[in-house]
Amino acid sequence: MGIATDHLPGVVEQLPGGSVLVTSFDSVINWARANSLWPLAFGTSCCAIEMLMATGGPRHDLARFGAEVARPSPRQADLLILAGTIVKRMAPRLRLLYEQMAEPRYVIATGACTISGGPFIYNSYSTVRGADEVIPVDVYVPGCPPRPESFFHGLLTLQKLIKTESIRQPGVRHKPVLSELPDGIKVEDIQKEIVALLEGEATVDVNKAAQAKPWPKGT
Numbered sequence: 001m002g003i004a005t006d007h008l009p010g011v012v013e014q015l016p017g018g019s020v021l022v023t024s025f026d027s028v029i030n031w032a033r034a035n036s037l038w039p040l041a042f043g044t045s046c047c048a049i050e051m052l053m054a055t056g057g058p059r060h061d062l063a064r065f066g067a068e069v070a071r072p073s074p075r076q077a078d079l080l081i082l083a084g085t086i087v088k089r090m091a092p093r094l095r096l097l098y099e100q101m102a103e104p105r106y107v108i109a110t111g112a113c114t115i116s117g118g119p120f121i122y123n124s125y126s127t128v129r130g131a132d133e134v135i136p137v138d139v140y141v142p143g144c145p146p147r148p149e150s151f152f153h154g155l156l157t158l159q160k161l162i163k164t165e166s167i168r169q170p171g172v173r174h175k176p177v178l179s180e181l182p183d184g185i186k187v188e189d190i191q192k193e194i195v196a197l198l199e200g201e202a203t204v205d206v207n208k209a210a211q212a213k214p215w216p217k218g219t
Contacts, residue, residue, distance in 0.1 A: 025167060026165070026167055026168075029167055030164075030165055031163065033162050034066075034158075034159040035065075036069075037066060037078060037079040037155075037158075038071050038076060039067055039077060039079040039080070040070070040071055040073075040074050040077035040079065040097065041070055041083070042080055042081060042083065042097065044082075044084035044085055044087075045083070045084025045085045045113060046145065047083035047084045047110055047111035047114065047144075047145040048083040048084050050145040051083060051110060051111070051143075051145040051146050051148060051151060052081065052083050052110075055148045055151055055152070056068065056070075060148045060149075062152075065155055065156070065159075067079065067155060074097045074100040074101045075100055075102065077101055077102065077105075078101060078102045078106065079106050079107075080098060080101060080105065080107045080108070080135075081108050081110065082094075082107065082108065082109045082131050083110045083111055083114060083145075084111065084113060084114060085117070085118065086113075086131055086134065087126045087128065088126055088128055090128075091128055091133075094134050094135065095135060098135045104165070106138050106139075106158055106162070107131070107135060107136065107137045107139075108137075108138065108139045108140075108141060108158060109132070109140050109141065110141040110143070110145075110146050110151055110154070111141070111142075111143060111144060111146060112142060112143065112144045114130075114131050115131070115140050116130050117129040138158060139155075139157050140154070161173060
């Protein structure tokens with residue numbers, strides 16, 4: 001079976017006796033990397049069971065995105081999928097797995113516990129408050145647990161990220177922090193809402209705060 005040239009990056013030039021694909025090495029290499037990710041599933045808690053197992057099922061089918069070749073060895077993987085709470089005793093092992101992976105390597109953090117520690121950041125001494133404190137993260141997929149569709153959106157976002165890389169600058173990436181925004185919404189609008197929320201929470205009415213306390217008031 002031949003290569004479907006209409007899906008390859010570049011332009012097909014018709015020549016006498018055949019045709020030739022005109023493109024750059026960056027485009028071809030990044031196209032191949034983006035569509036042949038080999039994940040190392042790193043499941044430490046419930047997100048791995050509820051989200052990652054669903055992505056490999058027949059209803060969602062991870063194979064459509066070229067990332068179904070999951071490997072048990074980090075030396076054969078280039079995508080680390082984090083799913084679940086990361087405790088401080090696990091952090092050195094996570095770092096070791098990341099350093100053993102093949103270059104270029106990518107990381108997707110899924111779930112609230114992996115991204116920020118989730119509900120375990122309160123009154124807990126053992127939980128790492130985000131995987132990015134241990135290793136660099138490329139794409140975040142929020143949720144508790146995320147829907148399989150959310151994970152696929154994160155995977156497509158990672159593929160867009162890979163296609164912007166350059167082999168001349170290995171390891172330098174343009175991260176798609178906001179991969180997709182609804183129509184009519186701009187980054188400036190989100191920033192204004194965040195500023196207004198912070199200013200509102202920073203204003204305190206002392207009298208109202210005192211009256212709202214549940215303890216008995218003095219006579």
